[in-house]
Amino acid sequence: MNNKSKVTTQPSDPGDVVEAWNDAIFFTDSHGKVLQSNGVQLSYLPAISPKGVPFWKILALKTASLKDTLRRFSTLKIHEITCSEGCSFLLRIIPLPSALCPQSGYVVVATDNRPMEALYESYEERLEDNIAGWADSITLFNAFFDTALDATFLIDDDGIVIAANKTAQIQHAQSEKNLTGEDFKRLLGKRFHATIRNAMHTLKTNGVWAENVVAIDRKGEGFPAGATLRKITVTDYSLYQLILHDLTEHVELKENLQDQKAEVKEKEIALRQVIKSVEEERNEMREQLTSQVKKQMFPALERITTSDTQEVREGYKTIIKDQLVDLGRDSSGEFDSELLRLSPREMEVCQLIQLGRSGKEIAQLLNISFETMQTHRKNIRKKLGLRGRKAALFTYLRQKPSLS
DSSP states (O other), rough: OOSSSSOOOOSSSSHHHTTTTEEEEEOOOOTSSSEEEEEEETTTTTOOOTTSSHHHHHTTOOSHHHHHHHHOOOOOSSSEEEEETTTEEEEEHHHHHHOOOOOOOOOEEEESSSSHHHHHHHHHHHHHHHHHHHHHHHHHHHHHHOOOOSSEEOOOTSSSSEOOHHHHHHHHHTTTTOOOOBBBBGGGGGHHHEEEEEEEOOOOOOOOEEEEEEEEEEEEEEEEEEEEEEEETTTTEEEEEEEEEEHHHHHHHHHHHHHHHHHHHHHHHHHHHHHHHHHHHHHHHHHHHHHIIIIIIIIHHHHHHHHSSHHHHHHHHHHHHHHHHHHHHHHHHTTTTTTGSHHHHHHHHHHHHTOOOHHHHHHHHOOOHHHHHHHHHHHHHHHHOOTTTTOOOOHHHSSOOOOO
């Protein structure tokens, strides 16, 4: 029942009381006949002019007299009256004391239930929608929770596991035992217990803490894991989501990569030693050739320049040719006359090509750019007479004696 703000302490007229209400209100005499009303009529009740008519007839109470009506519907109580059309209203019969109204009588209030029913239906629909939405949220949460690839736990303020997904059960549960009710400390190495507990105390709502830890598997053995802790505040308490991501494969892969890098580094050192040895041998051979040229060529050249006859000069020319051929065949055929036309750097490139090194590896080992290495390759092919031919430089050099 909706009340107006108007209040009277000592009404001089029954109308003052009637106007204080917004419902269908009837002021009656001591016999129950209506003296005055507020003019509000319930649409599903008979359309009767109320003045002088007993209120039980106006309200279709199906009673025969005031005595019968008061016996069935006692005063100062609320009664729900159901009508034939399925509608209902609330009935209140309030006797007026002689101090308030000398001629005595009653105030009868009929409150239409339809607005209340509509409001109830509205709240009922909203409640059903909220329940359905909540159920959908729970279903969606369970779907994500159970299908998560990482071990995921919900932990309360006391550090007790209240939920664990399937991955967590497989990874951490001993035998068929459920992890629910377990202390979170069983999931981690001892030195991380205080760390996690401190994070739980310092995290703010929706805050995230992450660190690499040692987790304990179902066999009680430790393994590397990435731990992520989130704080979730629900009404007047907090929950914590703990995710343990297994890093075993990541650590093994990292160790394998380190081993491979160490192996490659060892090979590079060995190769550099080989190149250094080849360089030393090449320098030694160059010194030997220079010495032989000085000893064998220079005297002949000097005599050619000082000789006055053509025959003598031709003779010395032949001697020089023979000596050059002998120099080309020196050191058990280690040098080839064609290869002697190459520069020292080109000779180094040929040595590495003969060993089966790729272009990128040669550039890295000689500390030159890949483009510079390609230029050396092009010049080598030209000096060896391979330019314009389909013969591969590697195949050509493999047919030659070892250059290293």
